Amino acid sequence: MSVRATAGILGLALGGLLLLGGAAPGRGAEWSVVPQIRLGGELDSNLNFSYRNRQSDFILKAWPSLEFSYASEVSRYTGTFALLGQHYLENSGLDRVDQRFQLSGRRQVLPRLGVTFSGFYVLDTTLQEELTESGFIITRSPRQSYGLAPGLTWQVTERDLLSLTYSFGQVNYQDPRFTDYTTHSAALGWGHLLADARTTLRGTVAGRAVEYSGQGNRYRILNLAGGVEHKLAEDFSVTLLAGVNLTWFTTRQAVVEESQFPFFVLVRQQTEKTFSARPFVELAATRRWPRTSLTGGLSRTESASGGGTLLEYYRGFAGLEHALTERLKGGLDGSFYYSTSQQGRTDYENLVLYLGSQLSYQLTERLAVSSGYRFGYREDLAGDRSAVRHLWWFSLSYSRPWHSQR
Numbered sequence: 001m002s003v004r005a006t007a008g009i010l011g012l013a014l015g016g017l018l019l020l021g022g023a024a025p026g027r028g029a030e031w032s033v034v035p036q037i038r039l040g041g042e043l044d045s046n047l048n049f050s051y052r053n054r055q056s057d058f059i060l061k062a063w064p065s066l067e068f069s070y071a072s073e074v075s076r077y078t079g080t081f082a083l084l085g086q087h088y089l090e091n092s093g094l095d096r097v098d099q100r101f102q103l104s105g106r107r108q109v110l111p112r113l114g115v116t117f118s119g120f121y122v123l124d125t126t127l128q129e130e131l132t133e134s135g136f137i138i139t140r141s142p143r144q145s146y147g148l149a150p151g152l153t154w155q156v157t158e159r160d161l162l163s164l165t166y167s168f169g170q171v172n173y174q175d176p177r178f179t180d181y182t183t184h185s186a187a188l189g190w191g192h193l194l195a196d197a198r199t200t201l202r203g204t205v206a207g208r209a210v211e212y213s214g215q216g217n218r219y220r221i222l223n224l225a226g227g228v229e230h231k232l233a234e235d236f237s238v239t240l241l242a243g244v245n246l247t248w249f250t251t252r253q254a255v256v257e258e259s260q261f262p263f264f265v266l267v268r269q270q271t272e273k274t275f276s277a278r279p280f281v282e283l284a285a286t287r288r289w290p291r292t293s294l295t296g297g298l299s300r301t302e303s304a305s306g307g308g309t310l311l312e313y314y315r316g317f318a319g320l321e322h323a324l325t326e327r328l329k330g331g332l333d334g335s336f337y338y339s340t341s342q343q344g345r346t347d348y349e350n351l352v353l354y355l356g357s358q359l360s361y362q363l364t365e366r367l368a369v370s371s372g373y374r375f376g377y378r379e380d381l382a383g384d385r386s387a388v389r390h391l392w393w394f395s396l397s398y399s400r401p402w403h404s405q406r
Helices: 003-021 128-134
Strands: 030-044 057-071 075-088 096-108 113-125 142-155 160-173 181-193 199-212 218-233 236-258 265-288 292-304 310-323 328-341 349-362 367-380 385-399 402-405
Touching (some): 113 128, 128 328, 199 236, 218 265, 218 292
Antiparallel strands (some): 030 057, 030 402, 096 113, 160 181, 181 199, 218 236, 292 310, 310 328, 349 367
């Protein structure tokens, strides 16, 4: 995306927030601004998580960022502006600067009617980011994505809330081997708070359209889901959503036919349509103690990817953090990603596992140091091959928050 296009996306996002903002801040408003700079390094034993021809390197990193938030009786706005500079000591051709800009807001325009808005622009690489979002793992290559999502909320009763959201997203890849795609989504959600004030029933009807550039492949997905959010205790919450994804897939392929004339061939476009109904699940849980927190989750859905097709995508994660002392914290985490092609690409079936540990120490109120290790395992279940990856990292961070309340 050009600088002008990037500015346009950010301008739309800022404009949306200004429209939501309306009048000048009133009493009871709070705002905070948190600038931060992190400096560090990472030793990666397998830069592209490759099965063969593995490359290792040491990467110097710098993370300048700025987070802000504003809250009043009727409004709340948050934003993040972050850069990530990376310098590879041996593979300098991979040097890059990632970008992440996010803005979101909500405003209560009437006693029962609220307006929401979010926008983002991200420039990153396709290795870990694509894996996390779609389950598709490919080598490091620049990728940009941006999107907008306006919405409405309506407090029908004291216990019933309706929401309506539309979202647009675009993902572009620099590598021509991967396929750009566009998504349009609309979702209608309902929430009902039970009399115990700790349990909320959820229901969602959502539609999503995915268009792949230059291929003519199209997906239409209807998601029907219901579930519950429940607080077992003040510091223990569980969320479960389950339902079905109804998927209509249209693909266009070039078919070569024999001709009655010598030295000539006929090529025609053949359109195929398929339908599938597959389960949808999202489970998340959080438990906190005075010095310890535990989080975990599991999901299963269909996801668009740079491979030009939808993937059947399973993801699970768990994390444990414990304050060893007032200044020293430690943690353990693990995650898995399993994905397979849903339409005809039987050559893609991948499993990725990660296990990690980290320590952080608060040197001063504003200065902290952290370090960690992560082990990765990747298996191509269709091709009967595997790869491992080791990452050691450290960082030094400095932040200077500003707060105001009136």
